[in-house]
Amino acid sequence: MQDVARRAGVALSTVSATLTGARPVSVATRTRVEAAMDQLGYRPNALARGLASRRSRVLALTYPVGDSGLSRTSAEFVISAAAVAQERGYQLVLWPFGVDDADGVLDVARQGLADGVLVMEVHAGDARVAALRGAGVPVALIGRTADEADPDLPTVDVDFAATVADAVAHLARLGHRRLAFVNHAERRLAEGHGPTLRASAAWTAELLARGLDPVQVYAEESVAGGRAALAALLDGPDPAPTAVVTMNEEATFGVVAELAARGVAVPAALSVLAVVSSPAVAGQTVPPLTTLHAPGAQLGRAGVDALLALLGTGTVPAPVLEPCRLVDLGSTGPVPTPAGAGALAGSGTP
Amino acid sequence: MQDVARRAGVALSTVSATLTGARPVSVATRTRVEAAMDQLGYRPNALARGLASRRSRVLALTYPVGDSGLSRTSAEFVISAAAVAQERGYQLVLWPFGVDDADGVLDVARQGLADGVLVMEVHAGDARVAALRGAGVPVALIGRTADEADPDLPTVDVDFAATVADAVAHLARLGHRRLAFVNHAERRLAEGHGPTLRASAAWTAELLARGLDPVQVYAEESVAGGRAALAALLDGPDPAPTAVVTMNEEATFGVVAELAARGVAVPAALSVLAVVSSPAVAGQTVPPLTTLHAPGAQLGRAGVDALLALLGTGTVPAPVLEPCRLVDLGSTGPVPTPAGAGALAGSGTP
DNA sequence: TTGAAAGCGCTACCAT
DNA sequence: ATGGTAGCGCTTTCAA
Numbered sequence: 001m002q003d004v005a006r007r008a009g010v011a012l013s014t015v016s017a018t019l020t021g022a023r024p025v026s027v028a029t030r031t032r033v034e035a036a037m038d039q040l041g042y043r044p045n046a047l048a049r050g051l052a053s054r055r056s057r058v059l060a061l062t063y064p065v066g067d068s069g070l071s072r073t074s075a076e077f078v079i080s081a082a083a084v085a086q087e088r089g090y091q092l093v094l095w096p097f098g099v100d101d102a103d104g105v106l107d108v109a110r111q112g113l114a115d116g117v118l119v120m121e122v123h124a125g126d127a128r129v130a131a132l133r134g135a136g137v138p139v140a141l142i143g144r145t146a147d148e149a150d151p152d153l154p155t156v157d158v159d160f161a162a163t164v165a166d167a168v169a170h171l172a173r174l175g176h177r178r179l180a181f182v183n184h185a186e187r188r189l190a191e192g193h194g195p196t197l198r199a200s201a202a203w204t205a206e207l208l209a210r211g212l213d214p215v216q217v218y219a220e221e222s223v224a225g226g227r228a229a230l231a232a233l234l235d236g237p238d239p240a241p242t243a244v245v246t247m248n249e250e251a252t253f254g255v256v257a258e259l260a261a262r263g264v265a266v267p268a269a270l271s272v273l274a275v276v277s278s279p280a281v282a283g284q285t286v287p288p289l290t291t292l293h294a295p296g297a298q299l300g301r302a303g304v305d306a307l308l309a310l311l312g313t314g315t316v317p318a319p320v321l322e323p324c325r326l327v328d329l330g331s332t333g334p335v336p337t338p339a340g341a342g343a344l345a346g347s348g349t350p
Numbered sequence: 351m352q353d354v355a356r357r358a359g360v361a362l363s364t365v366s367a368t369l370t371g372a373r374p375v376s377v378a379t380r381t382r383v384e385a386a387m388d389q390l391g392y393r394p395n396a397l398a399r400g401l402a403s404r405r406s407r408v409l410a411l412t413y414p415v416g417d418s419g420l421s422r423t424s425a426e427f428v429i430s431a432a433a434v435a436q437e438r439g440y441q442l443v444l445w446p447f448g449v450d451d452a453d454g455v456l457d458v459a460r461q462g463l464a465d466g467v468l469v470m471e472v473h474a475g476d477a478r479v480a481a482l483r484g485a486g487v488p489v490a491l492i493g494r495t496a497d498e499a500d501p502d503l504p505t506v507d508v509d510f511a512a513t514v515a516d517a518v519a520h521l522a523r524l525g526h527r528r529l530a531f532v533n534h535a536e537r538r539l540a541e542g543h544g545p546t547l548r549a550s551a552a553w554t555a556e557l558l559a560r561g562l563d564p565v566q567v568y569a570e571e572s573v574a575g576g577r578a579a580l581a582a583l584l585d586g587p588d589p590a591p592t593a594v595v596t597m598n599e600e601a602t603f604g605v606v607a608e609l610a611a612r613g614v615a616v617p618a619a620l621s622v623l624a625v626v627s628s629p630a631v632a633g634q635t636v637p638p639l640t641t642l643h644a645p646g647a648q649l650g651r652a653g654v655d656a657l658l659a660l661l662g663t664g665t666v667p668a669p670v671l672e673p674c675r676l677v678d679l680g681s682t683g684p685v686p687t688p689a690g691a692g693a694l695a696g697s698g699t700p
Numbered sequence: 701t702t703g704a705a706a707g708c709g710c711t712a713c714c715a716t
Numbered sequence: 717a718t719g720g721t722a723g724c725g726c727t728t729t730c731a732a
Contacts, residue, residue, distance in 0.1 A: 001725065011703045016727060023728095026701060046461040047401040048725035051708050056397060058443070058463070065433060069630065075425045082444035083415060091463060093408070093443045094432035110393040112709095113408070113441060223633070257636040260610075280419065283573070284634060286607040351709065361719040366711060373712095376717060398709035401724050462725095 001044065008036035019044060020053075046091075059085050059307060060114035062095035062105055062128065064121050071249065072278040073294040074120065077142065080300025081118060088308060090115075102127035109137045116307045118142060124192030129153070140307035142299060143194055144319070152316055154306035156299050158276055159321035160195065163292050164202035164245075167275050168210065170326060171243045175335035176271060177212055180241035182229050182255060184248050186218035195276065199247050215241060219251040226254020227261075234262070242335045243271035249281060256285045267333030279327040290331045292324035351394070358386035369394060396441075409435050409657060410464035412445035412455050412478065414471050421599065422628040423644040424470065427492065430650025431468060438658060440465075452477035459487045466657045468492060474542030479503070490657035492649060493544050494669070502666055504656035506649050508626055509671035510545060513642055514552035514595075517625050518560065520676060521593045525685035526621060527562055530583050530591035532576065532605060534598050536568035545626065549597050565591060569601040576604020577611075584612070592685045593621035599631060606635045617683030629677040640681045642674035 005012045010029055017023045018033040025033075036042075050056035061081055063074065070078065078094075085092040093114060097104040099121065105128045109117060116138035119128055132139045133153075140154040171179055181203045188196035200216060207214035215238065219229035229251060234240050246252040252274050256266075264270050266287055274282040275292040282289035302320040309317040355362045360379055367373045368383040375383075386392075400406035411431055413424065420428065428444075435442040443464060447454040449471065455478045459467060466488035469478055482489045483503075490504040521529055531553045538546035550566060557564035565588065569579035579601060584590050596602040602624050606616075614620050616637055624632045625642040632639035652670040659667040 013704075013728080014702060020727075024701060043457065043460040043462075045401075045725050046463040047397050047406060049727075051395075051397040051401050052725075052727040054708075065429075069422075069426055069429055072419075076419055078428075078444075079415075079419055079446065083446050086446055091443045091445070091458070093441045094428075095441070096429065096433050096436055107393065108441070111396040112393075113396040223638070253634045253636075260636055281634075284603045284631075286603075286610055286636075288573075363720070364718060370711075374717060379718080395709050399711075402709075402711040404724075
């Protein structure tokens with residue numbers, strides 16, 4: 001930078017001012033400085049800039065290190081967050097730590113490399129969040145805790161209520177009135193797993209509001225879990241559903257498998273709708289599944305922007321709730337007409 | 351750090367020495383310094399340390415920003431690299447740039463935040479690699495180019511030859527002699543796509559060495575592409591294969607779908623083996639697919655270690671080739687006995 | 701509008 | 717083995 005200053009015939013501080021806009025610089029000097037810069041191929045040093053300004057322009061993303069790796073939606077989130085950070089002139093660093101490894105997160109956070117931290121898969125009473133806040137590290141949350149969102153923390157999450165409402169509306173529009181919901185494992189409820197909790201509540205509320213029976217089963221996160229869940233639905237005492245909504249990606253494959261094994265035609269005999277999922281995943285089954293696409297990318301964007309807003313203004317931006325978007329891959333169709341007695345015309349199966 | 355020095359009654363430089371081990375420190379003082387440190391809850395500042403030492407302890411990972419996001423294997427790689435970097439006391443930053451955006455990569459690289467760069471999905475004549483090398487930035491490659499690997503660059507990649515050999519050996523052991531390979535799209539060959547090229551060569555060599563016909567088809571990366579490829583195999587002039595090896599994850603779903611549509615039993619009538627894939631993905635089909643699991647995690651580890659070796663010693667470590675590992679999910683079985691005339695006993699289908 | 705100088709929090713090298 | 721000190725490459729006062 002000294003070189004640039006010399007070449008442009010100005011003081012070091014003027015070059016800095018040209019770069020940061022911290023103070024007015026006449027057009028004439030600015031031009032000369034910029035010319036010198038690209039003649040020299042100058043790039044400011046991120047470390048020095050960060051040290052002097054106390055802003056590294058680095059954001060951190062911490063996520064639980066799982067045996068099973070990241071879900072497709074989480075991966076979309078990470079990639080999107082990195083891309084948006086980039087657009088905003090920031091860089092994103094990855095901090096893999098267990099959800100309960102508050103010490104680990106705190107330790108690296110206090111090294112001061114990152115200006116703020118995005119915390120994924122937040123759970124109720126999250127130790128990482130508490131530790132970071134205690135240390136005065138700016139934080140934004142991805143996925144709210146089961147509790148009401150803390151008003152002092154920026155939060156972005158899937159809008160489960162809207163998603164469930166959209167799913168039900170989509171199926172109701174097709175004439176379905178016997179719907180069933182395949183949720184995550186029941187154990188998740190006790191763990192305070194936000195999606196399980198909020199989707200369950202939204203499902204019940206939405207169905208009751210429509211005067212329908214809010215049938216819901218919990219499924220282990222596995223193919224076997226999905227098969228079992230569907231079997232319970234079809235073999236249970238209640239009348240079998242004409243449409244199934246799944247929010248458990250692993251189990252969804254089991255649902256499809258069980259349907260195939262029983263020879264149940266989709267969507268002719270039964271409609272299947274995968275919510276908070278990814279078409280890239282749900283499109284891999286046979287038949288491909290109509291999906292309410294989890295807004296991983298939008299949340300990545302919103303999360304970064306929320307954190308940057310906090311960093312910039314010092315005020316907590318309002319929570320962001322992103323709905324899923326319908327991607328119709330053909331696994332939902334009109335409710336089957338039981339004995340040709342339906343009032344609706346149209347065959348519905350090509 | 352000044353505070354720590356005061357509290358321990360030593361000079362600033364001694365605290366630094368205690369931290370870095372750059373010079374001998376007596377046990378007595380070291381103890382006092384460390385006591386002072388955790389009484390004060392002191393953590394060294396990463397930015398200052400990096401600026402002064404010219405080593406940021408930050409590694410960068412650049413990958414192409416695709417419309418379709420990262421594959422499962424790539425995601426495993428990223429997660430693994432982040433974890434290993436962490437273990438080694440480094441942090442990993444994400445640099446999403448198109449494969450041809452050498453300027454973008456170079457620009458951020460020259461900001462000096464990262465000590466070195468891991469480049470994913472390297473292709474022949476990669477502009478990013480050339481730019482980084484030109485700027486003197488340490489680089490490690492994930493996936494070799496179609497050309498011979500540059501001896502001046504650390505490289506880690508899937509061992510396609512070993513993987514193909516393992517796949518063929520596995521099927522041969524089951525008695526199969528009519529094998530077919532579903533590769534990526536033919537267009538990839540012209541693009542210098544390493545996996546397509548090397549797997550193709552390995553397939554041909556391996557089959558010929560066994561005196562078998564190296565049947566190979568190229569498939570578009572889609573379900574439709576996979577269906578078409580399998581149809582070509584089954585309806586073609588040549589005798590139908592008894593086992594299919596797929597190395598195209600998207601197309602693999604199509605292969606399975608086509609098989610299901612035709613009522614071909616797997617593995618009773620046809621064995622399917624997904625190579626360089628992920629059990630997390632291949633396990634989602636019905637039936638689940640036996641997989642040669644792409645070593646994403648091992649490559650992440652190896653890639654980080656290769657880059658750190660280069661950084662540490664200044665010498666280029668030897669290329670690392672990681673084989674895939676067999677995960678038997680049941681989609682491969684003994685070759686079917688055409689007319690009950692086979693010499694082999696055993697039914698093979700439970 | 702610009703220049704000069706004082707740090708940011710460390711490491712590295714000089715002494716001692 | 718330890719203390720002092722000069723930077724690392726910037727941003728930020730404060731003067732001019």
